[in-house]
Amino acid sequence: MSRTAWSMCGMCSVRCPIKVDVEQNEIRWIEGNPHILGGALCAKGSAGTALRKDSERPQRPLIRKAGRGAGQWEAVSWYTALDYVADKLKGIIKKYGPESVMLSTRGGPFQDIPKAFVHALGSPNFTNHDSGCGRNVHHASKSVYGVGRKGLIYDIKNARHLVLFGRNILASLRIAEANQVMDMLEAGGSMTYIDVRQSLTGIKATRFFQVRPGTDYALALGMINEILQQDAWDKEFVDRYVSDFDALLEFIEPYTVEWAAKECGVKAPKIKKFVKEIKGQRPRVIFHPGWMLARYSDSFYASRAIQILNVLMGNIEQEGGQLFPKTPADCGGKGVRSFDSLVPKPDIKRADGVGWKFRHFDKGPGIFPFFYDAIANEDPYPVKAMICYRHDPFNCFPDPAAQKDALENAELLVSIDTHYSEFGWFSDVILPESMYLERETPIVVQKGPKPRLIMRQRAVEPRFDTKPNWEIFKLLADRMGCGHYFPYNNIEELWKWQLEPTGVKIEDFNEKGFVPYTDEPVMYESIEDKFKTPSGKIEIISGVLEEAGLPSLKPYESPPKPPKGRFRLVFGRSPVHAHGHTINNPLLHELFPENTLWINSRVANKLGIKENDWVDVIADSVKGTIKAHVTDFIHPEAVYTVHGFGRQIPLQSRAYHAGMSDQKLQEGLLMHLDKAGGGLCLCEKFVTVRRSSRNPRRRVEL
Amino acid sequence: MNKYSIYLNSRRCIGCHGCEVHCKTNKNLPVGPLLCEITHEPLKAVKGVPKTEFHFRSCYHCEEPFCATICPTKAMQKRDDGIVFIDDEKCIGCMACAGACPWGIPQLNPATGKAVKCDYCMDRVDRGLKPACVTKCTTHALKFVTINEV
Numbered sequence: 001m002s003r004t005a006w007s008m009c010g011m012c013s014v015r016c017p018i019k020v021d022v023e024q025n026e027i028r029w030i031e032g033n034p035h036i037l038g039g040a041l042c043a044k045g046s047a048g049t050a051l052r053k054d055s056e057r058p059q060r061p062l063i064r065k066a067g068r069g070a071g072q073w074e075a076v077s078w079y080t081a082l083d084y085v086a087d088k089l090k091g092i093i094k095k096y097g098p099e100s101v102m103l104s105t106r107g108g109p110f111q112d113i114p115k116a117f118v119h120a121l122g123s124p125n126f127t128n129h130d131s132g133c134g135r136n137v138h139h140a141s142k143s144v145y146g147v148g149r150k151g152l153i154y155d156i157k158n159a160r161h162l163v164l165f166g167r168n169i170l171a172s173l174r175i176a177e178a179n180q181v182m183d184m185l186e187a188g189g190s191m192t193y194i195d196v197r198q199s200l201t202g203i204k205a206t207r208f209f210q211v212r213p214g215t216d217y218a219l220a221l222g223m224i225n226e227i228l229q230q231d232a233w234d235k236e237f238v239d240r241y242v243s244d245f246d247a248l249l250e251f252i253e254p255y256t257v258e259w260a261a262k263e264c265g266v267k268a269p270k271i272k273k274f275v276k277e278i279k280g281q282r283p284r285v286i287f288h289p290g291w292m293l294a295r296y297s298d299s300f301y302a303s304r305a306i307q308i309l310n311v312l313m314g315n316i317e318q319e320g321g322q323l324f325p326k327t328p329a330d331c332g333g334k335g336v337r338s339f340d341s342l343v344p345k346p347d348i349k350r351a352d353g354v355g356w357k358f359r360h361f362d363k364g365p366g367i368f369p370f371f372y373d374a375i376a377n378e379d380p381y382p383v384k385a386m387i388c389y390r391h392d393p394f395n396c397f398p399d400p401a402a403q404k405d406a407l408e409n410a411e412l413l414v415s416i417d418t419h420y421s422e423f424g425w426f427s428d429v430i431l432p433e434s435m436y437l438e439r440e441t442p443i444v445v446q447k448g449p450k451p452r453l454i455m456r457q458r459a460v461e462p463r464f465d466t467k468p469n470w471e472i473f474k475l476l477a478d479r480m481g482c483g484h485y486f487p488y489n490n491i492e493e494l495w496k497w498q499l500e501p502t503g504v505k506i507e508d509f510n511e512k513g514f515v516p517y518t519d520e521p522v523m524y525e526s527i528e529d530k531f532k533t534p535s536g537k538i539e540i541i542s543g544v545l546e547e548a549g550l551p552s553l554k555p556y557e558s559p560p561k562p563p564k565g566r567f568r569l570v571f572g573r574s575p576v577h578a579h580g581h582t583i584n585n586p587l588l589h590e591l592f593p594e595n596t597l598w599i600n601s602r603v604a605n606k607l608g609i610k611e612n613d614w615v616d617v618i619a620d621s622v623k624g625t626i627k628a629h630v631t632d633f634i635h636p637e638a639v640y641t642v643h644g645f646g647r648q649i650p651l652q653s654r655a656y657h658a659g660m661s662d663q664k665l666q667e668g669l670l671m672h673l674d675k676a677g678g679g680l681c682l683c684e685k686f687v688t689v690r691r692s693s694r695n696p697r698r699r700v701e702l
Numbered sequence: 703m704n705k706y707s708i709y710l711n712s713r714r715c716i717g718c719h720g721c722e723v724h725c726k727t728n729k730n731l732p733v734g735p736l737l738c739e740i741t742h743e744p745l746k747a748v749k750g751v752p753k754t755e756f757h758f759r760s761c762y763h764c765e766e767p768f769c770a771t772i773c774p775t776k777a778m779q780k781r782d783d784g785i786v787f788i789d790d791e792k793c794i795g796c797m798a799c800a801g802a803c804p805w806g807i808p809q810l811n812p813a814t815g816k817a818v819k820c821d822y823c824m825d826r827v828d829r830g831l832k833p834a835c836v837t838k839c840t841t842h843a844l845k846f847v848t849i850n851e852v
Contacts, residue, residue: 029728031838041838043723050727083773170716182714183843198745198752200717208751270750575718575840587723590733633745633752 003030003138005459006513010418010436010619011044011051012578013108017513018045020437020459027437027460032175035182035512040175044589050587051421051435051465057419058432060465069404069414069426071650078467078475084480085429089121092384098122099348102371104129106391109444110469113486114389116339117473118266120482128365132396136293136677138362140303143542143552144311146532149363149527150325153448154288156180158320159280160189165216165306166295167288170201173575178524181498190281191272194596196570196631197598197640207274213568213638213683214559217298219271220305221556222260225252226271228314232279233419234314241527242311243537251553263558265635268546282313284320293679295570300677317527324530325447326501329677331517335445336453336498351383356431357627360548360676367678369397372406385412389469390433395644396581398682400667401622410597416472419581420649422520433464439468440491446514449521453504454514457493465548470494494562525571540663567599569617571643571662580644584655595628596657598640599689604630607691614692617641617660619685620667624660625692704784706822707847711744713750714843717742717756721835721844725760728823728834735809737761737820738835747827758844760820760835761807767821769799771809773832777817778808787821790814822846 002023008015009030017033018041027049032040050698061081066072075082092100102125103118105111105145115126130138145151156162157180162169170178185204187190195207196213211219227233229248235569238245241375257275261268278285287309293299314323328335349356355363374383374427386407394400407413407426418435428441433439441456445488458468467475470491477483490496508515524530534543538655539597541552562568576592577583609615611630616623624646632641645659666685673680717740724739731827738760745752747799763786777792778799788799789809793816799808800817811818823833831837832846 038842039722039837040840042840043720044720046720046723046727046838173718173840177843178716182843186714202751203745203753205718207752244799405804433740454767470748575716575720586733587726591719592721632747633744 005620006033006456007042007437007456007459008441009048009456010043011582012173013106015108016045016175017454019513022459033513036514037175037179040179042173042175042681043474044578044582044585044588047582047585047587048437052437052460052584052661054584054586055083056230056375056584056654057422058417058430058466059466061432062430064428065068069580070405071425073430074090078465079396079433081476082427082479084383084447085412085431089385089480093121096382096384098346099351099386100111100382101123101125102127102351102383102385103387103389104368104393105697106396107133107365111440112338112442112474113339113470116343116485117477118387118659120477121338121480122348122487124348124350125352127352127368127370127371127390129368129393129396131368131673131678132294132398132680132682134290134294134679135294135367136300136679137290137303139360139677140307141289141299142362143545144304144307144533145284145513146536147530149289150447152322154286155320155323156286157183158284159184159189159282159286160320161278161286163192163199163285163286163287164194164205165220165290165302165664166195166289168195168199168572169288169670170204171199171240171575172291174630190277192533195450196635197631198574206301207270207479209264209266209270209417210633211266213570213635214296214560215264216296217262217302217305218255218260218482218556218558219266220302220309221252221255222257222264223275224248224272224305224308224312225255225260226257226275227278227309228278229257230272230275232275232282233283233312237283237314237316240313241316241538242495243516243535243539244541248308248540255556263556264568264589271323276314280441283315283318285313285315286321287313288309293547295679295683296559297674297681297684298672299681301545305675307314308540315525316407316523317530323449324524326449326451326522326526327447328445328451328517334501334503334519336443337501341486349380351380353380360544360549360550361387361678367673368393369680372403372670375409376406378409382409384410385414386410387414387416388421388423388427390418392423393582394422394426395663398663398669398680398685400664401667402670415468419467419584420582420651422647422649431472432464434462434468438462440467440470440471441468441497448696449523450512450516450518452586453509453517454503454653455509457509457513458491464609486593490539509582533578545676554676557595562686566578567603567639568637568683568690569639569662569665569685569687570634570683572640577642580647583644583658584652585645586654589658593644594626594655595642596627596647597660597689598629598631599631599635600634600636601630603636604628607689609689609691614694616690616692617665618688618690619665622664622667623682626660636660639687704763705848706763706784706827707799707849708758708760708822708833709847710756711843711845712755712757713755714723714841715740715758716841716843718840720838720840721758722787722833724838726744726821729818731811731818732813734812735818737818757811762805763822768802768804769802772798774798774800781824785827787824788819790816791816
């Protein structure tokens with residue numbers, strides 16, 4: 001007997017909609033939802049079956065027996081584990097108050113229940129991974145438009161030119177988006193790719209600017225200047241929607257295209273030609289504001305300048321430009337009910353200082369690294385319990401050794417995850433979540449030109465003694481005396497409660513796996529009231545930034561060149577892996593077992609490094625050894641590697657010590673944040689590279 | 703006469719290697735055998751943009767397959783529509799086919815001890831579907847083509 005389950009992939013955070021064919025509790029076939037993706041799926045998506053079969057994941061709740069990180073665990077029942085966590089939490093709350101509990105997730109659409117849980121305990125301290133990801137982009141977008149980074153989406157398919165500042169859009173691989181890019185290119189669109197190295201995205205580009213590392217902001221400023229020079233901007237749009245444009249005109253004057261060309265190492269006539277090209281293509285020109293832009297001290301301002309480029313194109317709510325994602329209300333419908341809305345918001349200052357010390361940051365998830373300050377120094381108050389749901393701070397933030405130091409002050413560390421995370425391995429309790437094919441999720445609204453409701457159905461029963469997150473948090477909440485905020489006993493009750501205002505029934509998902517609010521894309525006729533800035537306009541001078549004493553238009557500062565013999569360590573992604581999540585997957589490990597160090601050919605030649613040589617990569621006290629990939633197509637100041645490798649969990653036998661971890665080399669960067677954007681500056685570590693003594697010169701064994 | 707072919711639109715291919723895993727999971731293959739493969743040449747600058755082309759290779763389904771001729775148990779066969787496939791029941795895993803194939807395309811499946819190779823997912827084709835690699839290609843760059851006789 002075969003049946004179909006409609007689900008969402010869980011191999012990476014994109015969560016592409018999938019169709020799963022199941023026979024006798026075995027997965028026979030996974031494909032992209034044919035109604036949305038035409039069946040398309042990536043390597044990771046298909047390797048979901050290998051994850052299901054893999055036994056190298058937590059199989060039952062574990063409580064630490066020896067020192068943190070020693071890897072000595074006692075397997076216990078759910079009853080014991082949940083009681084243990086609840087007792088510890090109660091003790092901590094009694095002694096230090098509810099605000100001493102923090103909970104972090106990895107972002108995404110399914111935040112409602114974990115957020116409601118920590119709020120129900122009485123703590124305001126909900127946070128996520130985004131300081132190591134898109135915070136700069138988010139805050140930049142807010143400062144310009146008054147809406148966050150998900151407040152605008154890109155109509156790439158209908159664009160005539162896509163400009164990517166290091167956004168490796170085809171390797172980061174959101175399937176629907178990648179197809180939009182390929183459709184645009186097939187229809188004759190142009191793509192300009194800007195990076196310190198060539199990438200899978202760049203090879204499809206029509207133009208490639210290899211820039212000196214850390215100079216994106218300079219290039220964006222030079223482009224703004226040249227667009228104004230060539231009169232390539234939408235004056236009507238700017239007059240209507242933008243405030244303080246004169247301030248930009250004055251600020252931008254010294255940043256000529258010749259200046260930018262010199263700073264970035266790009267030829268000025270090429271930038272001029274680029275501007276000439278987009279002049280004839282606007283408003284169908286999209287400057288991608290970046291995704292993972294936790295890179296440099298000025299990444300926030302770079303993203304802000306990129307948004308100003310979009311504004312100059314007048315591409316807002318234009319076909320082939322940036323669109324406002326439409327909500328159920330825009331289609332005359334209602335969204336799902338939220339658990340967090342049941343819980344009164346705790347009236348306590350956040351421990352990370354967001355909302356009172358740092359008023360220009362978004363209060364939603366705050367800024368995770370600041371919690372380490374609070375934990376280590378008990379300032380503004382002690383934070384003693386850290387729960388990480390589906391989030392591995394040791395993999396996602398720099399310098400795990402410094403994080404472990406700070407956590408010495410924490411009395412309870414809980415990891416809720418489907419796999420062993422580096423944090424989980426160090427924590428006190430692991431509560432194993434069922435992997436995505438073995439669990440349901442609540443229903444969520446996906447905003448867009450055609451908003452829809454979507455969810456995960458359970459495809460197969462769990463292989464091990466694991467539970468879905470909605471059940472784990474409910475069971476914990478029951479023990480903490482706040483179970484009434486989670487009015488369900490099973491997933492059907494949960495879904496029914498969520499769906500009540502929508503008029504949609506659970507059965508309605510059975511046909512296609514989602515329920516659309518509209519058949520035709522919705523466009524706004526007027527965007528007059530859509531900008532949620534203090535002035536209601538697109539702000540060149542940001543009211544929020546000025547109030548915080550931060551400049552809206554920051555003068556450019558040239559990034560330091562690495563000292564002789566050292567290199568700037570930069571990192572990126574492969575379409576085969578989702579950071580640290582998939583390194584141990586048998587089939588993905590087979591494709592991409594360890595990362596390499598990309599190094600410029602001229603530099604490598606000087607150092608005597610040849611392709612496939614082992615090289616030592618040394619920070620201050622941490623060293624990694626991996627194989628070199630010698631290439632002409634990386635800037636000589638930088639070395640590059642794929643993030644997520646160098647894992648040190650013995651029970652992940654394939655990933656264990658395979659490759660090199662960039663975040664472990666990022667020593668001293670944990671609290672090094674962009675003050676205006678709240679993003680980490682992960683590309684600001686210089687490393688020494690040398691040919692490793694591990695390269696055999698001759699064979700001395702028999 | 704071969705009826706089918708798999709064609710890669712290299713301009714659409716993004717080198718994500720999805721097809722390789724789609725194939726492996728559909729055939730329930732362990733780590734080891736790889737029935738289709740995406741390859742590329744080293745990058746080369748073309749008009750200022752470093753470029754490369756992706757190539758797809760599975761089995762050529764030869765008109766006169768050496769693998770079928772040499773197979774001692776007649777497990778390796780060619781269908782009327784041109785698909786060269788292995789009858790699992792008959793295969794003894796001697797791997798003579800791999801030696802006879804100029805490209806070494808048949809491989810040993812360590813889980814079953816038998817040879818395995820691309821058969822265009824003929825069970826799917828016979829149900830009116832396309833091979834796994836084509837059906838799930840991330841950017842719809844792979845096409846399953848029916849060759850028209852001239």
